[in-house]
Amino acid sequence: MKSFHSPDLLKLSSLALLMGSLMACNNSPREYQVSITNITHGQPVSPPIALLHKADFSLWKIGEAASDALERMAEGGDGSALLALRDSNPQYQADAPLAPGASIDFSLTTTRGGFNRLSVAGMLVNTNDGFSGINAIELSELKPGQSTVYYSHTYDAGTELNSELTGTIPGPADGGEGYNATRDDVTAVVTLHSGVVSSDDGHMISTLSSADRFDNPSLKIVVTAL
Amino acid sequence: MKKLIIALSIASASPMMATVLNPAMAQDLNIQFTNLTHGSHFTPLIVSAHSEGQHLFEVNTAASGSLQAMAEGGDISGLVNEMNALNADTTENPAGGLMAPGQSVSFDMTTQNDNDYLSMAAMILPTNDGFVGLDALPIPKKKGTYTYYLNGYDAGTEANDEIINGAGAPGAPGVPADPLGQGGTGASGVINFESNTSVHIHRGVIGDTDATGGISDLDSRIHRWLNPVARLVIEVKQEK
Numbered sequence: 017m018k019s020f021h022s023p024d025l026l027k028l029s030s031l032a033l034l035m036g037s038l039m040a041c042n043n044s045p046r047e048y049q050v051s052i053t054n055i056t057h058g059q060p061v062s063p064p065i066a067l068l069h070k071a072d073f074s075l076w077k078i079g080e081a082a083s084d085a086l087e088r089m090a091e092g093g094d095g096s097a098l099l100a101l102r103d104s105n106p107q108y109q110a111d112a113p114l115a116p117g118a119s120i121d122f123s124l125t126t127t128r129g130g131f132n133r134l135s136v137a138g139m140l141v142n143t144n145d146g147f148s149g150i151n152a153i154e155l156s157e158l159k160p161g162q163s164t165v166y167y168s169h170t171y172d173a174g175t176e177l178n179s180e181l182t183g184t185i186p187g188p189a190d191g192g193e194g195y196n197a198t199r200d201d202v203t204a205v206v207t208l209h210s211g212v213v214s215s216d217d218g219h220m221i222s223t224l225s226s227a228d229r230f231d232n233p234s235l236k237i238v239v240t241a242l
Numbered sequence: 243m244k245k246l247i248i249a250l251s252i253a254s255a256s257p258m259m260a261t262v263l264n265p266a267m268a269q270d271l272n273i274q275f276t277n278l279t280h281g282s283h284f285t286p287l288i289v290s291a292h293s294e295g296q297h298l299f300e301v302n303t304a305a306s307g308s309l310q311a312m313a314e315g316g317d318i319s320g321l322v323n324e325m326n327a328l329n330a331d332t333t334e335n336p337a338g339g340l341m342a343p344g345q346s347v348s349f350d351m352t353t354q355n356d357n358d359y360l361s362m363a364a365m366i367l368p369t370n371d372g373f374v375g376l377d378a379l380p381i382p383k384k385k386g387t388y389t390y391y392l393n394g395y396d397a398g399t400e401a402n403d404e405i406i407n408g409a410g411a412p413g414a415p416g417v418p419a420d421p422l423g424q425g426g427t428g429a430s431g432v433i434n435f436e437s438n439t440s441v442h443i444h445r446g447v448i449g450d451t452d453a454t455g456g457i458s459d460l461d462s463r464i465h466r467w468l469n470p471v472a473r474l475v476i477e478v479k480q481e482k
Contacts, residue, residue, distance in 0.1 A: 078276055078473070079344035170468070172280045174344070178463050202424055202464055205344040208278040208471075213462045219451050232468050 045127045047242040048155060050108070052136060053119040055167075056234050058227040060187060061114040061148065062093025064138035067107035068124050068131040074152045075135045076206045082173040084197070086137075086206075090147045090173035092186055092194025093139040105131060114138060123242070132156040136168075136237055141187030142224060145176040145201070146209045148234040155239065163240040167233035172209040174201045180212060180222035190223040208232070269353045269381065272477040273333075275362070276346040277374075278391075279471050281464040283342055283421040284374060285316025285365040286335035290325045291353040297378055298325075298361040302440050305397040307412065309441070312363055313371040313397035315410030315418060321363065331357050340367070340421055353381065358482075362392070366471065368406060368420040368460055371397040372444045374472045383482040391470035394444040403431040404447060404458035417459065424464045426453040443469075 048068070054061050075098055076086050085097035099107050106124045114120060124134070137149035148168045158164060172178070177200045186194035213219035216226035271291075277284050290298065298321055299309050308320030318334065325332045331354055337347040341364070362376040375395045382388050396402070401415060406425045409416035415434075419425070432448050449462030 078278060079346050169278075169470075174280075178280075180463065202422060203280050203343040207280040207344045208468065210280040210464070210466045211468045213449075213451075213466070217462070218448075219462060221451075232470070 045125050047123050047125040048134065049121065049123045049240040049242055050134070050136070051119055051121045051238040052114065053236040054114045054116050054234070055236050056116050056140065056230045058116050059140040059142050059230050059234070060116065061138040061235065062089070062141050063095065063110035063113055064120065064136060064149075065089070065095030065099050065107070065109045066122070066124065066134065066136045067099060067102055067105050068126050069102050069105050069133050069135065069152070070130045071133055071152070073102060073133070075137055075149070076151060076171070076173075078207060079205050081204055082175050082206055087145070087173055087175040087197075088195045089137055090139055090145040091176050091196065093141050094195070095137060098137065113141065134239060136235075138235070140170060140230065140234060142185055142189040142228040143187075143209070143212055144178045144180065144184055145173040147171050147173065150237055153239070155241070158239065158241040160241050163238055166237040166239070168235040168237060169232045170209040170230060170234045172201075172203075172207050174203050174205045174207060175199045177201050178210070178212070180214070180219055180224050182223040185223060189225070189228050192223070267482055269482045270479040271351045271353065271381070272348065272479065273351055274346060274348040274475040275336075276473040277341045277343055277471070278473055279343050279366070279467045281343055281422055281424065282369075282467055282471070283340045283367045284472075285340060285367060286318055287337060287341070287347070287362060287364040288312070288318040288321050288325070288332065288334060289336065289351065289360070289362045290330045290332040291351060291357040291360050291381065292325060292328060292330035293356040294359060296328055296330065296359070298363050299375055299377060299395070299397075299441050301377070301395070301442060304439060305399050305441055309363070310371070310397055310399040310412045313365055313373045314400055314412050314414070316365040316367070317410075318363070329355070343422070360476070362474070366394055368417045368425055368465060369444070369447060370402045370404065370415075370417055371400040372447075373397060376474065382476065382478050385478050385481055388476045388478070390474040390476070392472040392474055393469040394467060394471045396438075396442050396444040398436060398439045398441055401434050401436045402447070403434060404449065404460045405429050405431050406459040420460070420465070422464070424461050426456070426459040426461065428455045429459040430455075430457055432457050
């Protein structure tokens, strides 16, 4: 490649590209189609939330304590407080949980060049404080017509002990409590989730069954630049 | 945008590149390593950049004595000595001790000569002979930031009895400790033999919910994990 282009030619073509990309940043709307599929066996996912934001924001960080807003989503399935952290950003909140095998599609549009990160989150509702999603994925390399696929890990908010006890899990497997401000987890920071044990695997008083068990990944998320 | 800058700098420097760029060039890296588990610590990590054909471990082959010492007791001194003898570039215990669940460590490395492959290992506590590992990853040559997820391995050298008894010496049965302080006592043992005596992907721990008996001193609600167990982010600071 180097031998076929003189330095001047490279500079010229680079300048043209640079001008093109500067113009693209300048208030022309960019629209992203997002498709979320629940690929677990039997874990409904709470109404997923999504937003576009700048590089200086993230919904969570591995190794750091969860925000109260993240705790509300991870323990109770309500992502409203997370969205409220950036309430003027392009954002989406589903109006119903995402059943195993189900997909939802929506789009997010921005005219601001800085909103080039995408985050998505939803609780695995038959857990104490497990959730899945993607965090501050950079979209600026995605050209119109291109798609990227993410398979998201399952995380543990580190805000509630994974007791699996009756009354502690908000999903249909239990119908118990969701958000509770008390933090009693053995690890008090966000990590990956270690999975649920269930009564079928020796945790005899667990309210969960083998049907609630999961592995990584838990969501398939496809992002397409329109 | 980044690619454009690189293209421009290559173009302007091209008369020099032929003499400066050669396979023996050093490479500067930043390594960020994160324990992703919810209930397991990692013992001191060995990170080694080495040449093609060298390994800390290989799946489906028997563990070396040094790998066994790392996987059963967290002792990386044997592995470090072996890699030093191979002229590898090795970083030893960058976190300065145990790495708690969620903990990250970040450090710089410079690789010399043909040390274009990266390997890593650290014992997962509490296990009998489980470790987080990376076997001979080709280090990217282009400038950029690269993310990898690492899995848990079993050294195949010790039965996964899940009895916490302080034993960390090679060949001594048992789990050295649970640094999280959630381990139990009085377990009868999950199993007393190891049918796969080669390095393999760890099948996970069983645990139980009986803190003073049962088959395991590990807690099934706390000490299990799902892969991946670690995240590795390599920043390549210049082309090679």
